[in-house]
Amino acid sequence: MATRSTIMDTNSFRAEHADGLDADTRKLTDKRSKVLGESYRLFYRKPVHLVRGEGQYLWDAAGNKYLDVYNNVASIGHCHPAVIEAVNQQMKMLNTHTRYLHERILDYSEELLATTPDAIDRAMYMCTGSEANDLAIRVARAFSGGTGIIVSQEAYHGTSDLTSGASPALGTGQPLAPTTRLVPPPDHYRVNAPDLGEWFANEIQKQIDDMKAHGIKFAGFLADSIFSSDGVLPNPPGFLQKAVDVVHANGGIFIADEVQPGFARTGDAFWGFARHGVVPDVVTTGKPMGNGIPVSGLLAKSDVLAAFSDEIPYFNTFGGNPVAMAAAQAVLKVIKEEGLQEHSRVVGAKLQAELAKLMARHEAIGDVRGAGLFIGFELVADRSSKTPDKALALDLIEKLRDHHVLTSVAGPYGNVLKLRPPLAFQESDIDWLVGALDKSLTELGR
Numbered sequence: 001m002a003t004r005s006t007i008m009d010t011n012s013f014r015a016e017h018a019d020g021l022d023a024d025t026r027k028l029t030d031k032r033s034k035v036l037g038e039s040y041r042l043f044y045r046k047p048v049h050l051v052r053g054e055g056q057y058l059w060d061a062a063g064n065k066y067l068d069v070y071n072n073v074a075s076i077g078h079c080h081p082a083v084i085e086a087v088n089q090q091m092k093m094l095n096t097h098t099r100y101l102h103e104r105i106l107d108y109s110e111e112l113l114a115t116t117p118d119a120i121d122r123a124m125y126m127c128t129g130s131e132a133n134d135l136a137i138r139v140a141r142a143f144s145g146g147t148g149i150i151v152s153q154e155a156y157h158g159t160s161d162l163t164s165g166a167s168p169a170l171g172t173g174q175p176l177a178p179t180t181r182l183v184p185p186p187d188h189y190r191v192n193a194p195d196l197g198e199w200f201a202n203e204i205q206k207q208i209d210d211m212k213a214h215g216i217k218f219a220g221f222l223a224d225s226i227f228s229s230d231g232v233l234p235n236p237p238g239f240l241q242k243a244v245d246v247v248h249a250n251g252g253i254f255i256a257d258e259v260q261p262g263f264a265r266t267g268d269a270f271w272g273f274a275r276h277g278v279v280p281d282v283v284t285t286g287k288p289m290g291n292g293i294p295v296s297g298l299l300a301k302s303d304v305l306a307a308f309s310d311e312i313p314y315f316n317t318f319g320g321n322p323v324a325m326a327a328a329q330a331v332l333k334v335i336k337e338e339g340l341q342e343h344s345r346v347v348g349a350k351l352q353a354e355l356a357k358l359m360a361r362h363e364a365i366g367d368v369r370g371a372g373l374f375i376g377f378e379l380v381a382d383r384s385s386k387t388p389d390k391a392l393a394l395d396l397i398e399k400l401r402d403h404h405v406l407t408s409v410a411g412p413y414g415n416v417l418k419l420r421p422p423l424a425f426q427e428s429d430i431d432w433l434v435g436a437l438d439k440s441l442t443e444l445g446r
Contacts, residue, residue, distance in 0.1 A: 009171070010390075010414040011397055013042040021046060024061075043408060044401050053078030055424035058406065067432050069407040069421045075263055075288035075331065076340065077424030082330045083291045090326035097317050098125070104325035111332055113299065115270045117279045122305050124298045125320030129259040129286025130158030132296040133222065135314070136255045136282045137162045139300065142308040143281075144252055146217030147179040150207050154185065154230040154412045157222055157257055166222060169229045179216055181207035185230035185412070186239060189367045189378065190386060197239035201246045208250045220253040220281075225272035226261040231411030232376025232418060235369060237268065240276035253304055254278070259286035259296075260374070264335050264423065267345025267372025275371060291331050295324035340423045344372035347427050351375065351419075354434045361438065364392055364446040373425055376410070377417040377437075388413035392446060399440035405433055 018026060029047060032040070048066070052059040055077040058066045068078070076083070090104070098105060109123040126132050141147055149166050151157065156169040164170055165177030176182075184191075186200040193199035208218045225240065227233035244254045261272025262285055268275045271283070283299040296319070308314075318324070335341065352370050355377060359365045366380035379396065381387040393415045397407060410418040419433070 009041065011043055011394060011408045013044060013047050017045040025049060043406075045398055046401070048401065048406065055080075056422050056426070056429060064404060066404045066406050067421075067429055067436075069405055069419050069425070069433055071406075071422060072260055072265065072420045073287045073292045074422050075265070076291055076334045076338075077422045080291055080330075080334065080424075082334050083293070083327050086326040086330035087293060087323055090323045093322075095321055095323045097315075098320045099315070102322055102325075104322045104329065105320045108325045108329050108332070111329070112297070116283065116299055119279055119301050120283060120299050122300050122302050122309075124300075124305075124314065124316075125324070126296045126298070126316045127294040127319050127324075128158070129257075129284065129296050130160045130163050131316065131319070132259075132284035132286060132298050133157045133166075133255070133257060134160040134162045135298050136222065136257075136284050137166070137220070139282055139298070139305060139308045140220035140222075140253050140255060142311070143304050144217065144219040146219035146252070148181060148208075148211040148216040148218045148252075149177070149179060150181045150183060150204060150218075150221045152185045152223060152227055152230050153182045154410075155182075155222070155224065156229045157224075179211075179219075181211060183207055185227055185233055187231065187233055188235050189369065196236065197242040200239060201242035204243050204246050205250075208246075208252075218250050218252045220255055221247045222255040222257060224257040224260055225276060226266065226371065226374055228260045228374070228418060228420070229410055231378065231413075231416040232370060232374060234266065234275070234371040234374070237275045237371075238277055240273070240278050244278045244280075253281035255282045255284065256280035257284050259284065259288065260420070261371075263288055263331070264341035264344055265372055265374050265420075267341060267343075267348050270335075270341055272371075289331060290324055290327035293324055293327035294318075295320070295328055335423075341372075344423055347425060347430075348372035348375065350427060351425075351430050351433070354430055355419075355437070358434065358438055358441070362441045362446055364389060364441060370419070373419075373421055373423060375419040377419055378411070379415045379417070388415040390414040392444065393417060395444055396437075396440055399443055400436050403436035403440060405436040 049061045051061050151166050154169050156167045157163045166180045183203040247254050256273040281304045285297040356368045367378040369376050379389045379393045381389040393409050410416050
């Protein structure tokens with residue numbers, strides 16, 4: 001029997017929870033199962049029926065207000081008026097594909113590329129992060145002449161055939177590609193190494209050597225620079241450089257999956273990879289760049305991209321359409337005008353400090369780590385042994401739901417709360433989140 005997916009099943013409603021639901025919720029879950037099939041998952045043992053969102057808040061059908069500490073897709077806040085206005089105005093004028101000339105895609109590309117290192121000078125657009133990572137793997141293979149892709153042990157990079165084959169977080173029911181190799185996560189909390197960067201680089205070299213031993217030529221290393229599915233592993237800044245050096249020394253490219261850590265999320269830099277002082281060969285982005293509107297991108301060094309683009313035409317029917325570009329332009333403008341990168345850095349640091357204070361009250365908290373408004377809150381059965389406590393983590397998110405705070409778990413053991421609110425999250429929200437965590441852990445006797 002396949003193991004449960006760490007990103008789909010660790011916090012999910014299942015059939016055995018149905019008897020505890022009220023009649024209206026049970027009616028919706030039954031209908032959902034009937035018409036959507038069994039692959040879909042719902043959060044929580046008692047699912048939340050949401051009907052409205054604004055900024056960092058959500059409301060359910062009964063009018064209860066929730067603090068959203070999970071949804072990064074609505075990156076600058078649910079229903080941001082700037083995005084609504086931009087999309088509405090462009091929709092009234094034109095929405096078509098990229099084989100006609102249009103200014104928006106060109107203007108946005110110049111604005112976006114201006115945020116990246118100078119060597120990254122080309123942009124292509126799709127509709128989803130999966131498509132962006134799929135194309136990135138194809139580019140890596142064209143450039144290197146190889147097929148082997150290295151990812152971390154709990155990585156999630158998408159749902160296409162290529163990306164699901166490099167997404168171990170989907171569980172063993174989804175087989176990895178024979179050309180995929182896994183490296184253990186660079187977990188500063190659990191890895192006992194004097195130099196985490198050197199340790200991680202050595203792990204990558206081991207997998208490159210294994211590929212060679214099996215007749216597989218190395219193509220690239222694909223990583224989310226905050227290792228969110230691995231349990232949020234941001235530190236120490238700079239540790240990725242040695243790994244990237246090893247990748248290049250072996251003829252591969254580094255693909256930075258910035259769907260989650262990009263667009264000012266970490267506070268320290270606009271891009272997650274920039275915290276490490278590295279220059280990726282390819283950068284991929286996803287729906288947070290459009291605040292949830294289906295848009296994604298691939299940014300690349302022109303010489304790396306040329307190996308693919310000089311030989312193969314690429315067309316993604318509505319990737320980069322004028323409406324999607326209008327949304328993306330609005331997001332970029334809001335990040336700049338509202339100073340959201342600095343906001344993320346300052347408010348995230350204050351939140352992390354308050355979360356760390358809870359460690360004095362609750363022995364079950366093993367570690368609090370993060371960058372900006374992207375924080376991992378790790379729960380353990382014993383601090384000295386660092387034994388993961390998945391059961392507590394799952395009970396805790398249910399308690400938080402009762403206190404109207406929404407989040408979920410991550411990491412190979414499913415014991416890390418991933419605290420990743422929209423960037424609209426304010427200092428005034430810290431008390432709600434920290435208070436709910438304190439109350440919930442107390443109620444659970446931990």
